[in-house]
Amino acid sequence: MSETKAPRRKARARRAGVTMADVAAEAGVSMQTVSRALREPRTVAPETLELITAAIRKTHYVHNLAASVLASSRSMTVAAIIPTLSTSVFAETIQSLSDVVVAKGYQLFVGNTDYRLDREEDLIRSLLGRRPDGLFIVGTRHTRGAVSLMKRAGIPVVEGWDLSRRPIDRQIGFSNTDAMDAIVRHLAETGRRRLVFAGVLRAGDSRARMRRDGFVAASERIWPDETPRLVDCSDLALTMEDGGAVLERVEREHPDADAIVLSSDITAAGVLLAAMRRGIAVPGRFAITGFGDFEFARHIIPSLTTIAVPTRRIGAEAGRLLLDLMSDAAGTRREDGPKTIDVGFELIVRESG
């Protein structure tokens, strides 16, 4: 046993250890052929493919995608950034996005900002570190650094939910302002005069703020002589529970109100149910409107007037858009196709107002 002939032992700690080389040896082919069998099975002969498949089974090989990413500079990965998964609308958007891209072999990285703009930039940076082939992000308001990161990443970026004047790349969403305008108009048309906006506005939730702004703009247009009634609920949580507190504030600050406009179905349901519990007639005493058309909105008693938002469609369309853009060879990014897709919204008039 000569020293020189001893197999070089790796000093480095190894994790599991079956590599493509092992599979290749087992199947009696080169690594490249194994690689081809994995990525383009049609380019290897059927018998060879069989050999390789058997070898993979026997060795329990699992393709190391990290190495694959490095060598091919394609990660087959899409990154998605949302405020939180806890809100069902975003979870649904992500689910739809996932359905679409997973069908084409992509995997999904999700990151959530918890509505904190300052976290977003770090999150984007660390997600981009994985070299995703595409990026989906909820919202169109970002820090300068975040925008710069996304623009320089060299991958398609789709912003969702909001619409802004200058999207980074593509955007898909609807106008929160217009939606609130539709609500206010509807209330005015059904005889309401003293509307109160009492939406819970979380710091960092620019969509909710746009709804408030939409409320103010519409109110000022319809009732130019009045100051729009706003109740500050920024200290409250976006829960049904806090709907009771919202109701109390409205009654205290605007005892003459005849409609309560919320920025989410959650709060709206909370207000509505609190009102029912306390024997306040809805829509007799107040009209109540929500936002989002959550599942319970049509079922609670009285059912909730609200804005239906195509959450799933946003995710699905974003996925399709990304697939489309990712399929183009890098550098050959087609600049055709609309920059903006407006998926619209729908005013759903129900019993509550």
Add this chain to the structure above:
Amino acid sequence: MSETKAPRRKARARRAGVTMADVAAEAGVSMQTVSRALREPRTVAPETLELITAAIRKTHYVHNLAASVLASSRSMTVAAIIPTLSTSVFAETIQSLSDVVVAKGYQLFVGNTDYRLDREEDLIRSLLGRRPDGLFIVGTRHTRGAVSLMKRAGIPVVEGWDLSRRPIDRQIGFSNTDAMDAIVRHLAETGRRRLVFAGVLRAGDSRARMRRDGFVAASERIWPDETPRLVDCSDLALTMEDGGAVLERVEREHPDADAIVLSSDITAAGVLLAAMRRGIAVPGRFAITGFGDFEFARHIIPSLTTIAVPTRRIGAEAGRLLLDLMSDAAGTRREDGPKTIDVGFELIVRESG
């Protein structure tokens, strides 16, 4: 300009292009120092760190984690497998898991099976391809191949939500059977005699099936002479909408029923609200019970008797467990600590029964 001295141009197409070498050159240090600055900032001198930070800013460098994974065989990634993100409970579990592991620098890969066991194995394989450092998976029922994959992966695996006799590695959850037993006992103690189980059972949802089994077992124990009343709702969707259909079936098939037991708050709320709409007294005519203690359960009128499940705690504990296990040097996996964490459940008695 001699031919031999010309810099070797890469024939290969390059994506973006700023590498650590560029940063190192800009900062006038070696790549290794840049690497250290990124992963262990405390081990480089403050002035050097400053130089490197400036160089990173100037070059707009984004750390390539794919290469990092390959070189270090740590991906700083956790994979999570759930049935679907569309159900808020799983979204919440994932959110909590994410909160815990992201705080320690990990990123989350999510994959969903859509309640299809056959997809699970492929999903696991492709997620393992990313070489995650840990894996969280909802459920304890898996195919043989899936189990084999997870066992061979050489990483900590936490199964969540269910409890099984033989976990793959660690498990955290509660007994669905016991929870249903608690509901049946409660109904019996409050004078109900003719309970009907009408839960919507999706194929692949073993948890819902366990609840039905729990119902059957408890009923047979309490009323040994009777056949447990089951209404088949396997063709219905798990939506509030279909609660109306559930109610009709119960009334048709078991007109003498005095309690309707559901396997989800969603259906329960649907049944309850359909009953209210039709003027059927709850809990006068029927008691109605749900499962999950969703947000609306305590707010709808009448409020819903249900089982509270610590969704968030499951995610958070799973995250902590994974962090714990991942921090141990590979190979040095400690085998101490409990294999099973039972997070329990709570029967919440409200107005509906």
Add this chain to the structure above:
DNA sequence: TTTTCTGACGTTAACGCTATCAGAGCCCCA
């Protein structure tokens, strides 16, 4: 028969980073 083409596979050289070891400079204490 020679040439061209095609399909199937192999060889080589990266991809961009980090583990490891080694070395340089510095301070401290016997």
Add this chain to the structure above:
DNA sequence: TGGGGCTCTGATAGCGTTAACGTCAGAAAA
């Protein structure tokens, strides 16, 4: 004053895969 231990930095050798190109046999075309 000479080590012994620090702290900080650099050179080297991979990590496991794939792109690009090369080879080679056999079919098709000339």
